[in-house]
Amino acid sequence: MNKPIRTISIFCLLLFLALMLNATYLQYWKAGKLNDDPLNRRVLVAAYSRERGAILVGRTAVAESVESHDEYKFQRTYPKPFVYAPITGWFSYFGQTGLERSQNDVLSGDDSRLFVTKLVDLLSNNPTKGGNVQLTIDPDAQQAAYDGLKALGPNVQGSVVALQPSTGKVLAMVSLPTYDPNKLASHDLSAANDTYNRLNKDPAQPLLNRGIQTRLPPGSTFKVVTAAAAIEKGLYTASDTVPGGVTYQLPLTHGESGLIDNEGRDCGANGTRIPFSQAMEQSCNTTFAALAGEVGAEDMAKTAEGFGFNQHYFDDISPQAVSVFPTDINAAELGQTGFGQFEVAATPLQMAMVAAGLANGGTVMKPYLVDEQQDADLDVVHKTDPEELSQAVSATTASEVTKLMVDTVDNGTASYGAIPGISVAGKTGTAQSGINDVPPYAWFISFAPADNPEVAVAVMIQKADIPRGEIAGGVYGGPIAKAVMEAVVK
Amino acid sequence: MPQTNALMGFVHRRRRGAELFLLVLALAVGVGAYAAVGIGVEGEVPTDLVPYGGWLAALIIGAHVVIRLVAPYADPVLLPVVAALNGLGLAVIHRIDLAKEAAGDSGGFAQQQLIWMSLGLLLFVVTLVAIRDHRVLQRFTYTSGLAAIVLLLLPMLPGIGRTINGARIWIHLGPFSFQPGEVAKVLLVIAFAGYLVLHRDALALAGRRVLFVDLPRGRDLGPILAMWLVSLGILVFQHDLGSSLLFFGLFLIMLYVATERPGWLVVGGLLFLGGATLSYYLFGHVRIRFDIWRHPFDYYGEGTSDQAFQPVEAMFGMGWGGLIGRGFGGGDPNRVPYANSDFILSSIGEELGLTAVMAVILMYGLIVERALRTALICRDGFGKLVATGLGSVLALQVFVVVGGVTGLIPLTGLTTPFLSYGGSSLIANWVIIAILLRISDQARRPVPQLSDDTAAIDMDSTQVVKL
Numbered sequence: 001m002n003k004p005i006r007t008i009s010i011f012c013l014l015l016f017l018a019l020m021l022n023a024t025y026l027q028y029w030k031a032g033k034l035n036d037d038p039l040n041r042r043v044l045v046a047a048y049s050r051e052r053g054a055i056l057v058g059r060t061a062v063a064e065s066v067e068s069h070d071e072y073k074f075q076r077t078y079p080k081p082f083v084y085a086p087i088t089g090w091f092s093y094f095g096q097t098g099l100e101r102s103q104n105d106v107l108s109g110d111d112s113r114l115f116v117t118k119l120v121d122l123l124s125n126n127p128t129k130g131g132n133v134q135l136t137i138d139p140d141a142q143q144a145a146y147d148g149l150k151a152l153g154p155n156v157q158g159s160v161v162a163l164q165p166s167t168g169k170v171l172a173m174v175s176l177p178t179y180d181p182n183k184l185a186s187h188d189l190s191a192a193n194d195t196y197n198r199l200n201k202d203p204a205q206p207l208l209n210r211g212i213q214t215r216l217p218p219g220s221t222f223k224v225v226t227a228a229a230a231i232e233k234g235l236y237t238a239s240d241t242v243p244g245g246v247t248y249q250l251p252l253t254h255g256e257s258g259l260i261d262n263e264g265r266d267c268g269a270n271g272t273r274i275p276f277s278q279a280m281e282q283s284c285n286t287t288f289a290a291l292a293g294e295v296g297a298e299d300m301a302k303t304a305e306g307f308g309f310n311q312h313y314f315d316d317i318s319p320q321a322v323s324v325f326p327t328d329i330n331a332a333e334l335g336q337t338g339f340g341q342f343e344v345a346a347t348p349l350q351m352a353m354v355a356a357g358l359a360n361g362g363t364v365m366k367p368y369l370v371d372e373q374q375d376a377d378l379d380v381v382h383k384t385d386p387e388e389l390s391q392a393v394s395a396t397t398a399s400e401v402t403k404l405m406v407d408t409v410d411n412g413t414a415s416y417g418a419i420p421g422i423s424v425a426g427k428t429g430t431a432q433s434g435i436n437d438v439p440p441y442a443w444f445i446s447f448a449p450a451d452n453p454e455v456a457v458a459v460m461i462q463k464a465d466i467p468r469g470e471i472a473g474g475v476y477g478g479p480i481a482k483a484v485m486e487a488v489v490k
Numbered sequence: 491m492p493q494t495n496a497l498m499g500f501v502h503r504r505r506r507g508a509e510l511f512l513l514v515l516a517l518a519v520g521v522g523a524y525a526a527v528g529i530g531v532e533g534e535v536p537t538d539l540v541p542y543g544g545w546l547a548a549l550i551i552g553a554h555v556v557i558r559l560v561a562p563y564a565d566p567v568l569l570p571v572v573a574a575l576n577g578l579g580l581a582v583i584h585r586i587d588l589a590k591e592a593a594g595d596s597g598g599f600a601q602q603q604l605i606w607m608s609l610g611l612l613l614f615v616v617t618l619v620a621i622r623d624h625r626v627l628q629r630f631t632y633t634s635g636l637a638a639i640v641l642l643l644l645p646m647l648p649g650i651g652r653t654i655n656g657a658r659i660w661i662h663l664g665p666f667s668f669q670p671g672e673v674a675k676v677l678l679v680i681a682f683a684g685y686l687v688l689h690r691d692a693l694a695l696a697g698r699r700v701l702f703v704d705l706p707r708g709r710d711l712g713p714i715l716a717m718w719l720v721s722l723g724i725l726v727f728q729h730d731l732g733s734s735l736l737f738f739g740l741f742l743i744m745l746y747v748a749t750e751r752p753g754w755l756v757v758g759g760l761l762f763l764g765g766a767t768l769s770y771y772l773f774g775h776v777r778i779r780f781d782i783w784r785h786p787f788d789y790y791g792e793g794t795s796d797q798a799f800q801p802v803e804a805m806f807g808m809g810w811g812g813l814i815g816r817g818f819g820g821g822d823p824n825r826v827p828y829a830n831s832d833f834i835l836s837s838i839g840e841e842l843g844l845t846a847v848m849a850v851i852l853m854y855g856l857i858v859e860r861a862l863r864t865a866l867i868c869r870d871g872f873g874k875l876v877a878t879g880l881g882s883v884l885a886l887q888v889f890v891v892v893g894g895v896t897g898l899i900p901l902t903g904l905t906t907p908f909l910s911y912g913g914s915s916l917i918a919n920w921v922i923i924a925i926l927l928r929i930s931d932q933a934r935r936p937v938p939q940l941s942d943d944t945a946a947i948d949m950d951s952t953q954v955v956k957l
Contacts, residue, residue: 001874002866004747008878009862011743012885016855018849019889027808027844034809039791042822071592122863364546 034251048093049073052107053130053376055088055099057137063088065130066323068187072129074098078183082178083146085203086209087137087317087369090181093189094196097145098209098317099133099369106131106373106381113373131381134372136169138162140487141455143330145174148480153455158461159348161209162484165356165453166364167386170316172457172484173349175210177202201230212320215345216462219431220283221443222340224401227280227288227352229295229303231400232393242276244268248286251293252333258332260285260339265413280404281412285339292338293300293331300337301325304344306392307354307364312350316369320375323350340431353389353457355445358405359425359453362398364389406450414446416478419486423450426481428474439463448485502934505566506558512570513550520546520577523818527585530818530841545579545604551609560622561931566858567932569678571853572908572923575841576607576916578850579909581818582830582837589824599911606913610920617924624929628872633685638677641670642720646727662774667673670929671724671733672905672918675740676925678813682741683875686748690871717741717770718761722769729775732890732902736883738762743882744875747865783900800827801894801901801916802929806834808847808896815843832903835895851892858885864930869937 021450029056035043049072054061060315062084068075076091078084089098096104102488105111109121109130121128145160152158163171179199195463199207230236237456244267250258267284268274279287291301305311314320326333326343336342347352349367357364366387373382393401405425408414414426426446442464521543530537536542546571550573555563580600587597621627627634644661645651652660652667661668686693721738725731769776782789782798783909786805789798803826810821812898823829823837839847861881868874887904905915 001747001750001871001878004750005862005865005874005878007616008743008747008882009859012858012862012882013855015885015889016851016858018898019892019896022893022896023839023844023847023851024807026805026896027812027839027847030805031809031812040806041809042806045822046810148631270672313763 029300033328035268041043044093045072047108049404050108050129051129052091053132053374053390054137055084055103055107055144056132056134057084057139061078061133063091063181070187072187075187076187078181080183081180081182082139083142083174083346085178085181086211087173088181089317092183092184092186092192092196094193094370097207099135102315102317103133103370103373106133111373111381114375116375117382127273128374131376132374134374135370136164136171136371137487138171141172141484142174142337144483144487145172145457145480146176147417148483149174149176149461152461152476153465153466155204155463156458156461157204157210157463159214160457160484161211162455162457162488163351163352163356163365163367165447165456166365167358168356168389170349170367171455171488173209173211173369175208177204177206179206209317210460210462211348212314212317213347214460214462215321215323215347216441216460217342217344217363217431218340218346218351219429219441219443220285220339220459221351221354221427221429221445222344222346223280223283223288223429224405224427224445225304225307226291226295226300226338227276227404228358228393228397228401230291230298231301232397233292233295233299236276238403239274240272240276242279242287243290244272244274244279244284245286245290248289248335250289250335253332258302260335261288262286277407277411279402280427281333281408282306282407283339283413288338289335290338292334297327297334300334302341303392306390307357308389309346309349311367311389313395314368320349321347323347332415334426340429345477348458350458351443351445351460352456355447356453356456357423358398358401359447359450359456360398361395362391362393364392365380375450381462402450405446409446413474413477414444415480416474417444417446417487419448419482422448422485422486422489424482425450425453426478428477442477444474444481446478446481446485448489454486457484470490501936503561504562505564506554508552509557509566512567513554513561516570516577517543517547517550518655520580520680521573523578523581524584527581527818529589531585532819542604542710545608546580547717547833548610553611553614556807557927558620560618561927563931563934565864565930565934568857568923568927571856571860572920575850575853578838579834579906579911580604580607581609582834582841582909583911584822585818585841586830586837589822589829602913603911603916606916607920609913610917613917614920614924617797617921618928621925624873624876624925626872627680627876627925628684628687631681631688632676635681635685635911638674639720641674641677642724644670654904669715669905669912669914671730672914673910676880676918676921677735677885679744679876679879680755682744683872683879686744687871687875690748693745693754715761718758722765723792725765725769725776726773730893730903731776731900732780732887732904733891734903735762735902736814739886740879740883744879748871748875749880750814757807779900779902783897786897800833802825804833804895806896807836808839808844810841811843811846813840815841815846817841820829831905831912832891833895834906834909834911835892838909839896851888854884854888854907858882858888860930861926864926864933868929873932877926877929880926884919884922888939 003227051074052065055063063078065074066077089100093180107130109128114131137233139164149158149160158176160172160174164171183195184192248260262284265282267282267286295423309323309325312322323346333342337344366389368384371384372380374380402425405427406423409424410419411425413428417424417426424446429443431441442461447453459480461476513795525535525539580603583603584600587600590597611824630794650660650661661670722729725734745754772779786802789795807823807826821840821919823840826833826836858881861877865877866876884907890902891904891906893899905912907919
């Protein structure tokens with residue numbers, strides 16, 4: 001019987017070989033594919049349980065993982081939840097948003113540049129620790145922006161974005177209403193889910209980062225773009241006179257619907273010319289409608305796009321809404337774009353870039369929020385270099401427009417943005433929503449010091465419990481912009 | 491027999507010292523794994539490590555002493571390998587207990603398993619002491635066969651039979667539940683061996699040759715057809731794919747070894763394929779098992795029937811474990827239903843990695859190898875058949891369950907010998923090892939003097955048959 005026993009031995013050997021080969025296939029070759037499966041809860045839980053790196057502003061963490069004595073080992077906490085929520089986003093069992101999402105590889109430690117740290121952790125049997133992300137945010141500016149916007153009332157909807165003109169660093173990015181990411185990161189998963197559902201259904205849209213996601217007509221703040229386009233084309237200098245008037249009939253129209261006015265501000269009589277500075281100071285719609293016509297649709301679009309309209313330029317958190325300057329428009333529509341109406345739509349970040357571009361001699365820098373990526377030992381693995389987005393206008397044009405904007409702060413509608421002892425360039429704006437019962441949007445853009453700009457700000461108030469008029473942008477937006485500029489300059 | 495003559499000059503050493511040394515290593519595996527579970531899951535060495543380790547050591551050293559006394563020539567590798575597997579299994583079951591307790595479920599399976607292990611070792615000792623010569627088992631050929639069939643039918647009886655997870659293979663008597671199939675396994679091996687050693691010549695010599703294959707006579711097909719029907723019956727009425735495959739495969743292998751005719755394998759293989767194909771088309775539960783095996787991800791996740799939850803979670807777990815595993819406490823093995831019994835290998839794969847899975851498979855391989863080696867050197871046909879049967883039944887069971895868990899073959903419900911939680915299986919497998927040790931003790935013992943009367947009679951009778 002020994003011969004068949006030997007045969008059976010070989011048969012058993014083959015059975016065991018098949019088992020070992022299959023186990024190797026499953027745990028070695030197929031493991032990566034299994035781990036990438038979106039249905040694989042183990043990977044989700046592990047990612048959720050990992051000690052993530054911190055998101056740092058200055059030397060302070062605005063998002064960090066602290067040890068928790070439960071199943072998930074670490075709790076993500078946000079020490080200043082409401083101020084930074086639109087930037088950090090949240091890290092929950094169900095997903096991530098904001099920087100938690102875009103910087104996930106670094107924060108979780110999965111990034112290939114953190115490979116050495118990971119290997120050391122593996123060999124020393126420590127759980128992988130994530131790297132840190134250092135932001136460009138100036139904590140004082142951020143706080144000033146938040147406090148200023150918050151002071152407008154409990155129901156305010158709006159945003160403040162501040163940039164460093166020479167680099168494109170985002171110094172402040174605030175959006176209201178905001179939310180508490182701590183509640184979404186809670187290990188009480190059903191409570192976290194309930195909170196998410198409630199926030200997601202809230203008509204005030206607290207989860208929206210209005211700084212980059214809300215596009216609204218920029219109104220009169222867009223006049224600086226129109227002015228820049230006109231000067232760049234060589235039609236005027238800051239000291240020239242421009243067409244004035246109480247009313248302006250848009251081309252191709254007749255009667256009330258196409259008649260532009262200035263809501264009673266002093267812009268000269270019809271048919272006269274007024275100084276360019278007066279037109280800017282008094283935010284004369286009639287003047288800028290005429291200027292847009294003189295510049296022409298093509299050059300208006302070229303200048304607007306130079307500042308970033310119709311472009312995608314912000315990757316650090318997503319999604320960035322692309323600001324719009326309409327193309328293929330007729331003369332009447334072109335006139336309206338001259339003062340930021342018709343289909344012109346801009347995010348607060350975009351208007352901050354307009355101010356920053358003019359402040360930086362016409363060179364628009366690509367905005368960025370992540371200054372450095374560090375490994376768990378705080379060694380820098382990547383530092384962002386400032387990058388030029390485009391040359392929107394020449395340095396001469398930029399300085400001419402700056403003069404007009406300084407006049408506007410010193411003598412005109414933007415006086416609420418003035419800082420004693422420092423020359424500030426600014427422009428107010430109020431945009432018609434175009435929807436009945438929805439009040440106009442208030443805007444304010446500015447930069448300071450005008451001769452050597454360190455900060456450019458855009459304030460946007462979408463909705464607040466305040467009376468509105470053309471002046472609103474200056475009255476309510478101005479002080480906020482001023483506070484942010486002071487926080488940076490002083 | 492020429493093999494026996496060749497072996498006559500060779501005297502096996504007892505190697506009990508080697509066994510003791512290997513047992514110390516096996517204990518290190520069991521107690522070390524228990525300590526590692528405590529450190530990994532709870533962050534501290536378990537407070538009951540000393541009494542636990544002491545009890546484990548007492549059990550295993552006790553078994554060793556009994557072997558020294560009643561089976562001094564027994565194979566020295568079997569007990570250490572089995573002890574290591576049992577110890578590892580206990581630690582992993584304890585690990586799953588902790589996970590269950592953390593999730594708010596009741597644990598305590600490891601404690602229960604330790605009691606089963608003690609009972610298993612008790613029966614192991616009883617078997618070794620009571621059966622001084624394995625050939626006495628041959629007397630119980632038909633008794634065993636009958637008992638096996640009764641045991642297999644028991645779960646079908648209303649009142650004591652229970653259907654658990656779709657398979658009607660459990661009986662409940664008062665507080666005790668019991669899987670009779672595990673015990674039937676041992677009895678069937680004895681019954682087959684006794685029957686085949688008597689009828690092997692009739693089965694082997696008569697028949698005709700078709701296309702280079704010696705086919706058996708029609709009337710000799712009786713037993714194989716009967717066994718085929720029993721296997722099909724288990725499949726159809728008890729919905730137990732695994733046992734069905736196990737018993738039929740076991741019978742085929744023993745038939746082939748007894749008759750030395752590969753024709754039986756051809757006939758049996760065709761019968762198996764026929765039965766499998768037929769049941770695929772006839773029975774929903776077989777078809778669904780097969781489809782889940784082919785396309786597990788079609789049956790996993792929201793929006794599906796989620797019937798592949800267990801195998802897919804097991805695959806995720808083993809993939810997650812990778813080469814070296816997550817370490818005790820580092821994985822989430824309790825996500826897989828039955829992580830401490832049928833799917834204990836996926837728990838090992840997740841937390842101890844491919845390395846440990848390989849080690850476990852190799853240890854099973856070693857048990858099978860020792861069993862078949864015993865069969866080779868055994869001097870009597872009955873012993874050869876029993877050793878082969880027990881070795882192959884272990885090999886088949888490991889293949890079916892490990893192959894099922896790792897997705898090599900369709901999933902069937904069988905326990906992983908010595909690792910899985912479960913009393914019937916553990917006790918039956920300890921008895922299997924006792925029988926194997928007994929046969930190997932007989933086989934490795936120095937050949938008795940030829941002047942010995944019993945031996946002379948044995949040789950005479952052998953010659954008569956061979957003529």
